[in-house]
Amino acid sequence: MTERLPLFPLNTVLYPGLVMPLHVFEERYRRLVADLQALPEDEPRRFGVVAIRDGREVAPVRETEGPAGPLDGLGTVTGDPREALYRVGCVADVTSVRSRADGRYELLVTGTTRFTVESVDASGPYLVAETRPLDEPSGQGSGALGAVVERAFHEYRKRLAGAKEATLAGDIELPLDPQALSYLVAAATVLPAPVKQELLACPDTAQRLTAELELLRRETALLAWLPSLPAADLTRQAFSPN
Template sequence: MSDPLPMFPLGTVVFPGMSVPLHVFEDRYRMLVNHLLTVEDPAARVFGTVAIREGYEVGDHGAQSVYRMGCVLQLTEVERRDDGTFDIVAVARERLMLEEMQRGVDFPQGVVALVPEPEVEVPDDLLDKARATFTAFRVAMTELQGDPFSGTLPRDPDYLAWTLSALTPLPLAERQSLLEAENATERLRLVTRLLTEELRAINVIPSLPATQVARTAWSPN
């Protein structure tokens, strides 16, 4: 992208297609939302996010180390609170590569390059294995703490890869590796392997996965 993109680093990994609700209370990000609301075309109300590797997203002087690959987010819903904060919803679009983070006058900005998703032919046996592994994981998690998921899995291989990546409760670094996978085939292979490892942990130490989910399940805050 030729112009710097407003940036909103988060303590989680966002995947294309995800709906991301956020409570915006810090001054610089309130200014970011106000800036987006001045954009006439709703489709152009976009900003970027990358996951915070270490540090924190609050405070003017907090040091941050962020991952380089993230997503473009489109602002879709805004509710302004009486105290000046916002509750917003954004939808993740394509991936981005952060080339440079800039402080900006009012809010962080980034020089980014868009990362298109390559078109690949995903083998049918891999699709079947990914679906079956997730179904087994879902059954195991339901027995431990109730069904944490809802809905049906998409048939499209790209959407399936992103959906399984978003739904699988994993540590930050492993979620980032799913985002950075080269294409849908590699992403489905990786998420299937990670789900298989989680299932093994369930069989060996029944109390472990519930603890992992409580610690690492995706949250927008």
């Protein structure tokens, strides 16, 4: 079964079960939000979040003056938009919408299920994709792996706090469910976007936890050698620009 979803490309990764704030200011995404707002009350307001390869921006195809390569000066994809996007994304359910006087929106969305992009329609004001939901089996040994990853994550956070010469405010309450744990650790660890995307695309929970364990041990060892390494604050998350 496939589902047709509007796409919201970002330079970050959304995971199932995680909440993300979005500041919507570009016209094409303002149109997307307006179209969602216009849906009947009983219809779900959701779209697909997909990460952009190499930090590029994507938009529907439109004619422009002058020469244009794969991306023109307006950030428009002049070829296949799938080349600029990762194939695995996450459905975002709109939790709240706040309209601003200047036409912008502030959204709060929650990741629900993963999907693969089967095809992309670039004929409208924003990209729309035919998507196929992805199942996620637990995989062998996910429960035992979860306990090990939890300990490694706590040690990583201690090292990170030391690297910042500050104490991270509060503590992250980790879920007992291995799948939920795997996604929270993926979201809360300071990693490059391509690595976060690889974690999203893991075929099962056990493989994601195995990859995270290796990453956490590596990052913790690196922080031990480089105590002044700068890192993002895991307890705060700014609005993601579109």
